[in-house]
Amino acid sequence: MSEVLFLAHRIPFPPDRGDKIRSCHVLRHIAGLAPVHVACFADDEGDMAHEPDLAAIAASHCLTPRTRSLPLAGVDALVRGKPVSLTAFADRRLAAYVARVLDERPIGAIYVLSGQMAQYVPARFAGRVVMDFVDVDSAKFEAYAAAARFPASLLYAREARLLSRFEDAVARRAHASLLVTPEEAALFRQRLAPGAEPAVISLGNGIDTDFFDPEGMSPAPETVGAGPQLTFTGQMDYPPNVAAVEMFARAVMPQVRAVFPQARFNVVGRAPTLAVRSLDGVNGTRVTGAVLDVRPWLAGADLVVAPLTIARGVQNKVLEAMAMARPVLATPEAATGIPAREEHELVVADGAEALAKAALSLLHDKVRAATIGHSARAIVVERCGWAGVLAPLAGLLGLPRHPEAPRVAA
Structure with missing residues (x-):
C-alpha cells in the first residue's frame, strides 16, 4: 500500500488555533486512508508535550523544536536572497528525516501544509505532491507592507515579492494546490505567471459541531x-x-x-x-x-x-x-x-x-x-462537517477512499 508523508509548519496538536485545527483534521483524515509519516515543528515546550498525540496517529514522525530566531532567519534570508518565511523554517534534522522516509518507505504522495514547508519536497520525488497553501501568504505580506511604516514596509514588500515567485514555482511542481476559499483560489490563479496553469482547488475548513455545541454549555x-x-x-x-x-x-x-x-x-x-x-x-x-x-x-x-x-x-x-x-x-x-x-x-x-x-x-x-x-x-x-469537506483528499492523494489503514513500525 502506498504511504503518505505529511509536512506541517506546526505540530497539529493541540488543535487550538486556526492552522492547527486544519492540520489536525487533515492528518486524522489521511491517517484513515493510509499510513502517514509526519515531519513538523514545535514552537515551544507546550507543543513538545503533545508528541505522544502525534506518535499515536503517525506511522513515524519527526518533531523538531523551531529554535532559529526571526532576526537570524532574516539575516540568512537577505544573504541568500530568499524569503524569511523559508529560512525561518529551514532545519537539517527535519530534512534528514524526510530524505530517510522517502528512501525507506513506499511514499506515494506528500501532503504539504503551509508554503514554507514546500522547501522539503525534493526534486527527485516522482509521486504526487498536494500543496495546501491554505491562503495566499504573499498577498498577506503585501497588505502588511501597505499598512506598515518605513522601513518595515520595505521588508514586507520584499517578502511578498519573493514569496509570490516561490508560490508560483511550487504550484507548478505540485499535482494540486489547495486554497481554503474559492476567493483565495481565484486570487492565487490571478497571481501566477503566464504559462501552463497548474491545478488550483478550493478545499475549505470544517468545524466539529459535536464539540462546538451550545447544548449544556454554561457561560463563563x-x-x-x-x-x-x-x-x-x-x-x-x-x-x-x-x-x-x-x-x-x-x-x-x-x-x-x-x-x-x-x-x-x-x-x-x-x-x-x-x-x-x-x-x-x-x-x-x-x-x-x-x-x-x-x-x-x-x-x-x-x-x-x-x-x-x-x-x-x-x-x-x-x-x-x-x-x-x-x-x-x-x-x-x-x-x-x-x-x-x-x-x-x-x-x-x-x-x-x-x-x-x-x-x-x-x-x-x-x-x-x-x-x-x-x-x-x-x-x-x-x-461544514469535516468528513464532507475533506472527502476529495483521497482522490488528490491517489488513495482508495475507505481502506483499512495498517500501521507500520516507527
Missing part, C-alpha cells in the same frame, strides 16, 4: 450578571487579530458604551501582545489571555465580533461562534468564505461607525440576534 462566570458581552476569540500575537481588537476597543466600544454603559468587550486568546494587554480596562475591554476552553466564553457572549481588516481564508473563529449558535458581526474580510447569508446567519459591517451601528441593533433586538444565532448553527451543521 465572568460573563454572567453583567452588561452586554461582546467577544473576540483568536491567537492574540497574530498581527491582524491585534489590529482588529485595537480598532474595536478604541473606536467601536465607546459608541456601544454610550448606549450600554456596562457593555464589556472580551478579548479571549493566548499570547496577547503588549499592545493587546494594554487594552485591558479600556472602554470596557477585558483581556483574558489563554483560557482552557473557549466555548464558555462564546456561550456567554451576546455578540461575537470578528472585525478583521486583513484576513485570508476562512476564519475558524467565525465558524466556531456560529456553531455555538451565537450571532456574529464580521467585517467583509472576516466573512469571506463563510457559507452564510448576510442578515440571516451572519451580520456584516465595514468600518467603526457601521460596526457600532450593527452591534447596537443586535444588542437592542435580542429576538433577532437569537434567530441569527440559531440559523447560523443550522447552516454550519449542514454544510
